[in-house]
Amino acid sequence: MKTLAELQAIRDKMKNQVDIRAEDSSCIRVVVGMATCGIAAGARPVLKAFSDAVQEKGLHNVMVTQTGCIGLCQYEPIVEIIEPGKEKVTYIKMDAAKAAEVVEHHLIGGEVVSKYTIGNSELK
């Protein structure tokens, strides 16, 4: 069973490291829409895919956060990738598999997966 002593051990270990998690300006933000529309459309598995990938692959420059209603409910689940100095990329109708692709090609590889972006579809 998890004990508080284990948590203390984690704290001691982290305090010895020089920089724990620098939230500096080169951070890539992955913003997942988590309003009712997003949750109903399946945002939770998308969120899980992103946060698991960031942890497993040790992507220290990526911060996964959530947002409320973006106003494009029919395109949910929506994920916005915000990188300083670059245009915001909006992925629509996401699922866990597409999230994995975005992590590989966009977050790690630096290339936008345009077939999943909003610019690729017809805005009604």
Add this chain to the structure above:
Amino acid sequence: MLPEISLNILDVAQNSIRAGSKLTCISVDIDTAADTLCVVIKDNGCGMTSEQVQRVTDPFFTTRTTRKIGLGVPFFKMAAENTGGSFSIESEVGKGTVVTASFGLSHIDRMPLGDMTFTIHSLVTLNCDIDFVYRYSVDRRSFTLDTREFREILGGVPFDTPEVSAYIKEYLEENRAEVDNGRVY
């Protein structure tokens, strides 16, 4: 409708976050003798006026500016009432809001509780400066996760640090299994 109670809880907790809550208390209490599953989400955010409280269960009322429909609360209310349960919201401006949803545990229309571990884990790790207290109980067994306790021990190490995040996930899973013996509600 959202297919799981845990997603409804996630949805209401998002509302609390938007209301600026700094401490959100979530409890899921299952009482097999009384045949109820009761959810309470209490926050200390900005609260609502009595007029807003009356209107919040109306799907055509929302304080969002992006759309004119707000379905989260009305659907949650419907889900609870469909199982012979009840739903209530109490709120005070400047103090916060309490949402209480009670479900008939064995009612055929009761949606599953769902993945509370991931819901609580993501709330805690994605909102590192907000405190959460989560209590899960089945009859006499219960456990509580209080981020204030963790915060004191961690002394500044954020919850989304990989080791801490993994700890929190395991803490939630192990304790849940202790409380419900693996039974799926």
